[in-house]
Amino acid sequence: MRYHSGDLDPQRLLGLYQGMLKPRMIEEKMLVLLRQGKISKWFSGMGQEAISVGVTQALKEDEYILPMHRNLGVFTSRNIPLYRLFSQWQGKGNGFTKGRDRSFHFGTQDFKIIGMISHLGPQLGVADGIALAHMLKRSKRVTAVFTGEGGTSEGDFHEALNLASVWNLPVIFCIENNGYGLSTPTREQYNCENLVDRAKGYGMESRIIDGNNILEVFSKVDELCKALRKRPRPVLLEFQTFRMRGHEEASGTKYVPEKLMREWAKKDPITNYEAFLLKEGLLTQEKIDQCKAEIAEEIDSNLKLAFDESPVAFDAQRELVDVYQQYDRQEIRPQGETKNIRFVDAIAQGLEQSMYHHNELILMGQDIADYGGVFKVSEGFVEKFGKSRVRNTPICESIVVSTAMGLSIAGMKAVVEMQFADFVSTGFNPIVNYLAKVHYRWNEKADVVIRMPCGGGVGAGPFHSQTNEAWFTKTPGLKVVYPAFPRDAKGLLNTAINDPNPVLFFEHKGLYRSVYGEVPTDYYTLPFGEAALVRQGEGISIVTYGAGVHWALEVLDRNPEIDADLLDLRTLQPLDLEAVFATVKKTGKLIILHEDSLFGGIGSDISAAVMENCFEFLDAPVRRVGSLETPIPFAKALEENYLPTKRFEQALLALDAY
């Protein structure tokens, strides 16, 4: 291996050596502990240390770095006290996740490290978001993010690189090409010669770097960092290296030809570099021994701390509370002048006023800038707020959601418009796995609102009509809002944007231009988790939300003899079960109506909760009414009968007469 120290001073040259030695020695110790059954899984980065250490040392301490499962050297290079890492791996309280997540699956704002989630790809978008925040704040920082070569086959990789290139974000994308993705060799993973060949297609620069040569890694990345801080842009790096151990320790390396192992063992980044430093006279055997003794002592004393720490105790209350970030909601009551406006105008007004309210709020979505969005919610916004805050995105829901997460990590807020709620399926992974779980896992907020133009009755067929709130109400960590009236839509959207937790904000397209209401002109907020009693009666309770509220109103208007409470839930998570119980206790009969098909819909849960809590108050079985168990069809006659409107009227009359 050839080393060129260039103008690096001896301190740096030795620092790089020590930097690699520490993760290697920690790993050697971990392998012993693993055999003794004292730690669970271990993903080895042995032989790849030069990449983690070289990249991290090239970055400044206040620049974010997003490592993977083989980047122990990132964590040690940022000088995280070792006992905290050991506690993390043992699921103990001094770790970073209160025992809730394992290995390297955590982030820490203190050390500007944002760890991975198992799904590999989303963090590439998170890096985009952090870099976007830096670019918008004009703070000349780079962001480095890692992926294995296996991870480059995920759609997220392509989306993240494309977005970074289109927006010129200062991200260093680091591919660690170590020959295998679990057992899959590179020839079965991709079909280009080098992975960096892809950079051309995204319109970005790239380099191939010998990942086992610490001086090459450090010098090239250092040079790039300096260039990117001056002129922000993304760069794709392919570090060529090799995975010297199994995917994780239990799985072995039988499928790896021994010849390859022998060849790469000769290229060990530490022994080679050590020999170079000895030859240059910068290192002596005595110094090596001293260095190893110091690290060994640090490892042992920190291990003792971690072993002495008691295991985490279960506290149901604490577990539940930590799912969401608690925050001081400042209620701004609706008051003053009102105007009769459409549902869509109320949403536009809330969004616009929130943009004035929060300078750090960024809007992202397809065609939302000059075009104003397909429903024209953001029409005229570019003139008021500029294109840096009202951002057209390429068609890449997944990475835009992750980018929103990155903005939040870097202290900003994001509202993402799904062009149609149906398309959230291609952004599903980061919502349910990253945004929803991040606060529970490592105490980080996900200050993101996802706007969801949804719903049927508009003759738009299976992919432009769904109301898919049940995909999200199931997932702890998300909030789900579904207003029925303009006044609620504006106030709840403002609250959603203030709330630091991830909010899915459902906007029924059918209501956009058909429903009018008096809406206060000034900025105001409305609380989550408070249902509204739209009509009051004694005989029967109707519980619904969204378009269902309007369907129920029409039916009640047609059947004035029905003396019903009509409860509009307004938010589904948090869900105002107290209000449901109160109306059931008053009337003794409950019918739940929703546009979603029945099975697994939120109506099932409300029904179960009423059975469990109000059984003795019921005078009739709880009735649920929803759409047919089919995809939503296009033709009018089919859609009309798919939707529950007619069935609802019959069911209501039957239950009322029970």
Ligand SMILES: Cc1ncc(C[n+]2csc(CCOP(=O)(O)OP(=O)(O)O)c2C)c(N)n1
């Ligand atoms: C979406 C997803 N699919 C599959 C897996 C299982 N898995 C975890 S790591 C891995 C291999 C990753 O290979 P690569 O990206 O090359 O990284 P390496 O482990 O080689 O460092 C696989 C298949 C996963 N975690 N997430």
